[in-house]
Amino acid sequence: MAKRKQKTPGPRYVGKVVETSVVRFDSDVFIKDLPAKGSAGDLLVDDAGQIKKRTVADLKGDLSLAKADVGLGNAENKSSATIRGEIVEGNVPTLNQNTTGNAATATNLTASTSTAVGLGTIELGHASDTTIARSAAGKVTIEGAPIQTTQMSMTHHHFFMNSSSNTVDFFFPYNNLNEASSLSQYYTRTIAPYSGRIVRVLVRPSAGLGTACKLQFHKITDTTLNFGTAVEEVTSIDLNTAETSVRTSFSSATFNAGDVVNVSLIKSSTATANIQAVIVWEYTI
Numbered sequence: 001m002a003k004r005k006q007k008t009p010g011p012r013y014v015g016k017v018v019e020t021s022v023v024r025f026d027s028d029v030f031i032k033d034l035p036a037k038g039s040a041g042d043l044l045v046d047d048a049g050q051i052k053k054r055t056v057a058d059l060k061g062d063l064s065l066a067k068a069d070v071g072l073g074n075a076e077n078k079s080s081a082t083i084r085g086e087i088v089e090g091n092v093p094t095l096n097q098n099t100t101g102n103a104a105t106a107t108n109l110t111a112s113t114s115t116a117v118g119l120g121t122i123e124l125g126h127a128s129d130t131t132i133a134r135s136a137a138g139k140v141t142i143e144g145a146p147i148q149t150t151q152m153s154m155t156h157h158h159f160f161m162n163s164s165s166n167t168v169d170f171f172f173p174y175n176n177l178n179e180a181s182s183l184s185q186y187y188t189r190t191i192a193p194y195s196g197r198i199v200r201v202l203v204r205p206s207a208g209l210g211t212a213c214k215l216q217f218h219k220i221t222d223t224t225l226n227f228g229t230a231v232e233e234v235t236s237i238d239l240n241t242a243e244t245s246v247r248t249s250f251s252s253a254t255f256n257a258g259d260v261v262n263v264s265l266i267k268s269s270t271a272t273a274n275i276q277a278v279i280v281w282e283y284t285i
Contacts, residue, residue, distance in 0.1 A: 169264040183226040194283035198253035210268025
């Protein structure tokens with residue numbers, strides 16, 4: 001009697017069979033001869049062929065970008081100063097700007113250790129239109145005319161100088177027709193409303209008073225009655241030509257708000273004359 005062939009354990013398939021099942025493994029699973037590692041969903045296959053669940057570190061690896069991907073290949077581990085130094089003109093795009101102006105107006109740019117830019121002049125519109133320029137320390141002009149940051153004021157003094165003395169101080173009067181040599185006369189003084197200085201003095205005598213006359217600036221503070229014999233400033237003036245206006249200035253005739261001030265004249269001859277005089281005051285408002 002022929003032996004019956006024993007069946008091989010396991011499933012047998014006839015034709016096309018589709019199996020749907022869940023397979024559980026108690027240990028690690030490896031795939032042999034995998035062409036390359038990769039990942040799908042939450043799973044990945046490492047270089048050894050082992051199937052694993054992707055960790056946070058693996059996810060970060062998937063999301064990492066190379067420096068070249070974001071155009072920062074030269075920026076790693078460099079200070080901001082170094083990066084700024086590596087930026088060249090080619091890195092900056094050309095802006096849509098109006099370039100029809102004349103750059104010649106900026107030729108006086110100077111080096112500066114602050115954020116200020118030094119300009120000799122500023123041309124508004126055209127060089128022949130409006131020019132703003134620096135004329136001196138703290139002084140600016142527009143087309144040569146000064147922009148006043150201080151207040152200018154003039155006082156006018158008309159009086160008869162009837163003394164023949166050429167050694168006595170004769171104070172310019174306020175609201176009076178005669179000079180006075182008194183150091184405490186009320187009409188030979190005025191109060192400074194602001195701090196400032198005397199810019200200039202103009203004198204016009206009706207007769208020659210000498211070539212070596214002196215103008216003197218006087219100043220006193222609160223609680224003081226007399227000008228005193230000490231003067232603040234002296235300047236020489238030639239008043240020897242009749243009916244001629246002569247202009248002079250003090251080097252430092254300054255005062256503070258509330259000071260009592262005035263100017264006096266000492267002749268260098270014994271002549272008498274009618275005097276017209278103007279004092280130009282500059283106040284810092």
